[in-house]
Amino acid sequence: xxxxxxxxxxxxxxxLSSLLFCIGVMGVxxxxxxxxxxxxxxxxxxxxxxxxVSFSAYAQNADGQVxxxxxxxxxxxxxxxxxxxxxxxxxNVASTDIDSMKKLKW
Amino acid sequence: MAQYIFYALSIVTILxxxxxxxxxxxxxxxxxxIVCFFSIAGHYVLLNAQFLAxxxxxxxxxxxxxxxxxxxxxxxLNQEPDKSHGKLLRVAAAISGGMLFLVLLLSLNTSETGxxxxxxxxxxxxxxxxxxxxxxxxxxxxxxxxxLLLSAIIGSVVLAKKES
Numbered sequence: 001x002x003x004x005x006x007x008x009x010x011x012x013x014x015x016l017s018s019l020l021f022c023i024g025v026m027g028v029x030x031x032x033x034x035x036x037x038x039x040x041x042x043x044x045x046x047x048x049x050x051x052x053v054s055f056s057a058y059a060q061n062a063d064g065q066v067x068x069x070x071x072x073x074x075x076x077x078x079x080x081x082x083x084x085x086x087x088x089x090x091x092n093v094a095s096t097d098i099d100s101m102k103k104l105k106w
Numbered sequence: 107m108a109q110y111i112f113y114a115l116s117i118v119t120i121l122x123x124x125x126x127x128x129x130x131x132x133x134x135x136x137x138x139x140i141v142c143f144f145s146i147a148g149h150y151v152l153l154n155a156q157f158l159a160x161x162x163x164x165x166x167x168x169x170x171x172x173x174x175x176x177x178x179x180x181x182x183l184n185q186e187p188d189k190s191h192g193k194l195l196r197v198a199a200a201i202s203g204g205m206l207f208l209v210l211l212l213s214l215n216t217s218e219t220g221x222x223x224x225x226x227x228x229x230x231x232x233x234x235x236x237x238x239x240x241x242x243x244x245x246x247x248x249x250x251x252x253x254l255l256l257s258a259i260i261g262s263v264v265l266a267k268k269e270s
Contacts, residue, residue: 008109008112016116016120018210018211018214019120019207020120021206021210022206022210023123023126023127026127026200026202026204027127030203035132035135035178035183036135039135039136039139039174040126042139043126043139046146049146049162050150053149053153053155053231054149054153056155056230056231057153057230060230061230062231065230066244068158069158069161070244070247072162074254075170076165076169076170076255076258077255077257078258079173080259080262081258083173083174084261084266086181087180087181087266090181091268096183
């Protein structure tokens, strides 16, 4: 395959994925809705995936892409279990607000 | 040419990620997240990882976001707008996110990066190459991940089932 991206330096990918990761962290701290917090965790996982793919493309090594594959598997499992947890919590407290889940709080 | 495609995709990615965080209703967050995933798939195509781009669209935009959408609609969350934290907590969240970005930026600035140069031609990201790697070197993690998926299926069914 012809490579289309010869003119973009690798630093741009480092910048982009660290910015995406920080947006995800900020979202986790910022929001109170559990579903949005779960989505922000997905955002962080995706920024790491993007970084791994860019490193694997620039270093010409397919190991990184295989690793991204496994990260996707874990993310899918995590989302399925997390959403099931949210649904069952919603049945008990009738809200997805993070402040309504403080039974374990000291 | 490819440079401009990269810039456009990056702008779309970052704006939609910001919209995920700041949208009033979780419904809009989900829609913005789908846009963000498609632009990341575009990045994968630019990086010659076609197999991963397709898998990313199928798994994330196809399966995971449908799950999110399903739960948002099931729980009827789009009626009342989401209340956010108090002002102090919000400012603290923005500051800590910005500080983390600053730390990452400084560490990138002082480390030696950008020494990689993309070769003119590569077939690293093709199905053939990734598949050979996956089924030769990584065959044990591949099988173990199937067990993980099975346990996730069983766990989510058990958790979401109504106790009668």
